[in-house]
Amino acid sequence: MQIKESQKLQTCALVILRILIGWHFLYEGVAKLLKGNWSAAGFLSQSKWILSPVFQWMVSNETVLNLVNQMNIWGLILIGLGLITGTFTRIAAAAGMALIFLYYLCNPPLAGLFYSIPSEGNYLIVNKNVVEMAALFVLIVFPAARNWGIDHILVRMFRRS
Amino acid sequence: MTRKNRIVCMIGCIGLVYCVTSAAQSLKPIDLKLPKAVFTGTPQNMNVPNLEKPLGKARPPFLAPEGTTNVALGKSVSSTDEEPIIGEIEMITDGDKEAAEGSYVELGPFVQHVTIDLGSDHHIYAVVLWHFHKQPRVYFDVVIQISDDPEFTDGVETIFNNDIDNSSGQGNGKDKHYVETAEGKLVDARGLQGRYVRLYSRGNSNNDLNHYIEVEVYGKPVL
Amino acid sequence: MTDKQNKDKNKQNPSIDRRDFLQGLAATPVLGLFGAALIHEQSVKKKLTKAKPKVVPENLEPLNIAVIGSGAQGQVLIDAMLKLPGLHFKAVCDIWTEYNLKRAAGILKRYGHPVNRYIDYRDMLVREQDLDAVVIASPDFWHADHAVACLEAGLHVYCEKEMSNTLEGAHRMVMASRKAGKLLQIGHQRRSNPRYLHCYDKLIREAKLLGRMTSVNGQWNRAVQPDLGWPEKYAIQPDILRKYGFDSMHQFRNWRWFKNLGGGPIVDLGSHQIDIYNWFLKARPKSVLASGGTDYYDPAAHEWYDTVLAIYEYETPAGTVRAFYQTLTSNSSEGYFENFLGDEGTLHISESSNRGGVYREPNAPQWDEWVRLGYLSAPEKAGTQATSAVLDVRETIAPDRHDIPIVFTDPYHMPHLENFFNTVRGLDTLNCPAETGYETAVTVLKVNEAVKAGKQLAFSEQDFLI
Numbered sequence: 001m002q003i004k005e006s007q008k009l010q011t012c013a014l015v016i017l018r019i020l021i022g023w024h025f026l027y028e029g030v031a032k033l034l035k036g037n038w039s040a041a042g043f044l045s046q047s048k049w050i051l052s053p054v055f056q057w058m059v060s061n062e063t064v065l066n067l068v069n070q071m072n073i074w075g076l077i078l079i080g081l082g083l084i085t086g087t088f089t090r091i092a093a094a095a096g097m098a099l100i101f102l103y104y105l106c107n108p109p110l111a112g113l114f115y116s117i118p119s120e121g122n123y124l125i126v127n128k129n130v131v132e133m134a135a136l137f138v139l140i141v142f143p144a145a146r147n148w149g150i151d152h153i154l155v156r157m158f159r160r161s
Numbered sequence: 162m163t164r165k166n167r168i169v170c171m172i173g174c175i176g177l178v179y180c181v182t183s184a185a186q187s188l189k190p191i192d193l194k195l196p197k198a199v200f201t202g203t204p205q206n207m208n209v210p211n212l213e214k215p216l217g218k219a220r221p222p223f224l225a226p227e228g229t230t231n232v233a234l235g236k237s238v239s240s241t242d243e244e245p246i247i248g249e250i251e252m253i254t255d256g257d258k259e260a261a262e263g264s265y266v267e268l269g270p271f272v273q274h275v276t277i278d279l280g281s282d283h284h285i286y287a288v289v290l291w292h293f294h295k296q297p298r299v300y301f302d303v304v305i306q307i308s309d310d311p312e313f314t315d316g317v318e319t320i321f322n323n324d325i326d327n328s329s330g331q332g333n334g335k336d337k338h339y340v341e342t343a344e345g346k347l348v349d350a351r352g353l354q355g356r357y358v359r360l361y362s363r364g365n366s367n368n369d370l371n372h373y374i375e376v377e378v379y380g381k382p383v384l
Numbered sequence: 385m386t387d388k389q390n391k392d393k394n395k396q397n398p399s400i401d402r403r404d405f406l407q408g409l410a411a412t413p414v415l416g417l418f419g420a421a422l423i424h425e426q427s428v429k430k431k432l433t434k435a436k437p438k439v440v441p442e443n444l445e446p447l448n449i450a451v452i453g454s455g456a457q458g459q460v461l462i463d464a465m466l467k468l469p470g471l472h473f474k475a476v477c478d479i480w481t482e483y484n485l486k487r488a489a490g491i492l493k494r495y496g497h498p499v500n501r502y503i504d505y506r507d508m509l510v511r512e513q514d515l516d517a518v519v520i521a522s523p524d525f526w527h528a529d530h531a532v533a534c535l536e537a538g539l540h541v542y543c544e545k546e547m548s549n550t551l552e553g554a555h556r557m558v559m560a561s562r563k564a565g566k567l568l569q570i571g572h573q574r575r576s577n578p579r580y581l582h583c584y585d586k587l588i589r590e591a592k593l594l595g596r597m598t599s600v601n602g603q604w605n606r607a608v609q610p611d612l613g614w615p616e617k618y619a620i621q622p623d624i625l626r627k628y629g630f631d632s633m634h635q636f637r638n639w640r641w642f643k644n645l646g647g648g649p650i651v652d653l654g655s656h657q658i659d660i661y662n663w664f665l666k667a668r669p670k671s672v673l674a675s676g677g678t679d680y681y682d683p684a685a686h687e688w689y690d691t692v693l694a695i696y697e698y699e700t701p702a703g704t705v706r707a708f709y710q711t712l713t714s715n716s717s718e719g720y721f722e723n724f725l726g727d728e729g730t731l732h733i734s735e736s737s738n739r740g741g742v743y744r745e746p747n748a749p750q751w752d753e754w755v756r757l758g759y760l761s762a763p764e765k766a767g768t769q770a771t772s773a774v775l776d777v778r779e780t781i782a783p784d785r786h787d788i789p790i791v792f793t794d795p796y797h798m799p800h801l802e803n804f805f806n807t808v809r810g811l812d813t814l815n816c817p818a819e820t821g822y823e824t825a826v827t828v829l830k831v832n833e834a835v836k837a838g839k840q841l842a843f844s845e846q847d848f849l850i
Contacts, residue, residue, distance in 0.1 A: 015411065022414075081415075084414050084415055086408075147407060148408075153408035154408075199609060200609075208793045246490035261615075262612070262613065263613075264615075270491075270494050367463065
C-alpha cells in the first residue's frame with residue numbers, strides 16, 4: 001500500500017515536470033511567432049566557440065536563416081504541445097533535448113567567452129539549458145505520460161490493432 | 162563529438178592556409194590609398210533595415226593578380242543626370258577621394274546611375290566606391306554592373322546589389338546596406354571581363370540625392 | 385494497475401473505455417489555461433503598443449516660403465521641408481552663389497520648385513511680394529538683421545538657433561515680432577520632438593516619475609574635426625565676403641569658431657540641450673559657474689572655447705536643482721544626451737532616436753500603472769528588439785529600465801518646422817516662440833561670459849524679461 005502511494009506521488013511529480021517544461025517550450029515558440037519579425041539572427045551571430053562558423057553561416061544565408069527561424073518556432077511549439085498533452089512524449093522530450101543542446105552549443109557558458117546579450121544569472125559550464133536538458137532526460141527514461149497523457153490512449157489503440 | 166569537430170576544424174584550417182598561401186604566390190594586395198576620415202555635422206535620424214555590421218577594424222588587404230591598378234582613373238564618365246546639382250561628373254574618376262566640399266558630385270533625386278568607360282576590355286578584380294563620407298550615411302539601391310555593352314542590354318554581370326525589393330528595377334539584390342566611411346566600399350569583381358562599369362543608387366538616408374566622390378576600378382587590360 | 389491487468393482488460397474489452405480517455409486527456413486542460421494566459425498577456429501588450437494615429441489636416445493652406453542661408457543647416461531644413469505638404473518654395477538667398485545657392489536652387493528645382501536666387505536678402509524681400517514665411521539658417525550674427533527685416537516685411541519667421549549671438553540682437557527680434565504681430569519660431573527642434581514632448585508632458589508633469597528633481601547632467605562630446613575647407617574655384621570674391629561681415633573664405637566657412645560671428649560649441653551644441661534643462665525644469669537658472677578654454681585647437685583660428693564645463697543652479701518650487709553641462713570637441717565619448725535625476729527616477733534622453741530610458745529608483749513607488757497606461761514600455765530585456773533577437777528569453781535580465789514608447793523616425797527638424805507652418809495656418813501654437821528662444825539665449829550666452837570672468841555669475845529675473 002505504501003509503495004503504491006509513493007509511486008503515485010512519483011508519477012504525479014513527473015507529470016508536473018512534463019507539463020511545466022512543455023509550457024515553457026510552448027510559450028517560447030508562441031511568443032516568437034506572435035512577435036512576427038522575430039529572428040534567431042542576433043542569437044546565432046553571437047555564437048562563440050568551435051561551432052560558431054556553422055551558426056555564422058546560418059545567419060549569412062537568408063534562406064537557411066528563414067528555415068532555421070521557422071523550424072525553431074514550430075519545433076518549440078510542437079514539443080511544447082507534445083509535452084503538455086503527453087503526446088509522443090518521449091519523441092518530444094528527445095527533440096527538446098536536441099534543440100536545447102543546439103542553443104547550448106551556440107553560446108556555451110565557458111570561461112573566457114563573453115556575450116553581449118546579458119544573462120540573468122551566473123553560469124559556468126552548467127546553465128539552465130543544461131538543467132532543462134537533464135530534466136527532459138528524466139522524462140524520457142521514466143514513464144511520464146504512460147498514465148496521464150494522450151500517449152495512454154495511443155498505447156491502447158496501438159496494442160489493440 | 163567535440164574532439165571530432167576539432168579535428169575537422171583543424172583539417173579545414175590547414176586546407177585554408179594552404180589555399181591562401183599557394184594563391185598568394187601570384188596575388189598582390191591592391192595599392193589602395195584611403196582618404197582622411199571625417200565625420201562632422203549633426204547626426205541625422207538613421208533607421209535603415211538590413212544594415213551590415215561594421216567590421217570594427219580596418220578592411221583586410223584585397224589580393225589581385227600582379228599588375229592590377231586603378232584603371233578608372235581619369236576615364237570618361239556619363240550619367241543619367243547630365244547637369245549635376247553641384248560638382249561635375251568628371252570628379253568621379255579624378256583621384257580626389259576626400260570628403261570635403263568640392264570633392265563630390267551631387268546628382269538629382271531618386272534613381273540615378275553613372276557609367277565609367279574604361280576605354281577597352283579589362284579583367285576587373287574589384288570596384289571601390291565612395292559616395293559620401295562626411296557623415297555616416299547609407300545609400301539605397303546600390304547596384305554595380307559590368308558589361309561590354311555601353312547600353313547594358315547584353316552580357317551584364319551584377320557584382321553588387323542591395324536593392325532588396327527591386328525598387329530600382331535591376332532585380333532583387335541580396336547584399337546589405339552599409340554605412341559610408343572613408344574606407345569606401347570594396348566589391349569583389351572576381352576577374353570579370355568588361356569595358357563599362359555602371360553604378361546605380363536611389364538616394365540616401367539623409368535625403369533623396371545621389372553623390373559620388375570617387376569610383377575606382379581595379380583591373381588589368383585584356384591583352 | 386499492472387501491465388498484466390491492462391492486458392487482461394484489453395482482451396476483455398477491445399475498445400478504449402471512458403476511464404482511459406479521461407486519464408489520457410487529463411493534462412489537456414492545461415492548454416486551456418495556457419490559452420487564457422496568452423490571451424490576457426496579448427491584451428495587456430496591445431494596450432501598450434497602441435499607436436496614436438497622426439492627425440494630418442486635410443486641405444492644408446498652401447504657403448509660399450523663402451530660405452535665407454542654404455549652407456549645411458539650410459540644406460538639412462530644406463530636406464525636412466520637402467517632406468512636408470503644402471509648401472511652395474519661391475526664393476533662396478545665400479552669398480555663396482556658386483556653391484550653396486546653386487545647389488539649393490538645383491535641388492528645389494528637381495522637386496518642382498523653380499526658385500528665384502538672391503545674394504542679398506533685402507533685394508529678395510523687395511522683389512518677392514507673395515511670400516508668407518521665411519526660414520532663416522544663416523550664421524548666428526546675421527539672425528537678428530535677417531529676422532527683423534523679414535518680420536518688418538510682414539512675414540512669419542522660422543529662425544535657426546542660436547537666436548542671435550548677442551542679447552541685443554535677440555531682443556530686437558522679439559520686439560520686431562511683437563510689433564509686426566508676426567510669428568517668430570526659434571529652431572530648438574527638440575521642443576517639437578514627440579519623444580521629448582512625451583517625456584515632459586506625460587512622464588515628468590503628469591506621472592511625476594522622477595519625483596523631486598535634484599540634478600541634471602548632459603553633454604555633447606564630439607570627435608576632433610579639421611576646419612572646413614572649400615573648393616578653390618568656387619571661392620567667394622573678397623569684396624562680397626567683406627560686405628557680408630567675413631574677413632576671409634576661411635572665416636566664412638568656419639564662422640562658428642569666431643567671436644562676433646558665432647558662439648562656439650557651447651552655443652552650437654550646448655544650446656540645444658540647455659534649452660531642455662529650462663523646459664523640463666520649468667525654471668530659469670539663478671546662477672552659472674563655468675570653466676573652459678581653447679585647449680586643443682589653434683586659438684588663432686578658434687577664438688571660442690573648444691572645451692566648456694558649466695554648472696547651473698536652478699531654484700524650482702520643489703527646491704534647488706544643480707545642472708551640469710559639458711561640451712568637448714576633442715573626444716566623442718558617449719556622444720550627446722541629457723539626464724534628469726530625481727529622488728524617484730532617472731530620465732535619460734537623447735535626440736538620437738535609439739537612445740533613452742527611464743530608470744526607477746529602488747525605493748520609489750511601482751510604475752506598473754504607468755506601464756499599463758502606455759506611458760512607459762514594460763521593463764524590456766536587452767536584445768528583444770527586432771534588430772537583436774533572443775532565442776531563450778530566460779537568458780536576459782529584466783532590470784528596472786523602461787523605454788520611452790515613442791518611435792520617431794522622421795528627420796529631426798521636421799516636426800518643429802511642421803509646428804511652425806501649422807501655426808502660420810492657425811492650426812497650432814508655437815513650441816518655441818521668440819520669448820522662449822530669448823530665455824535660452826540668455827541662459828546659454830552667459831556661459832561664455834562666466835568662462836571669461838572666471839567666476840560664478842548670477843542671473844536676475846530682469847535678465848529674462850523683455
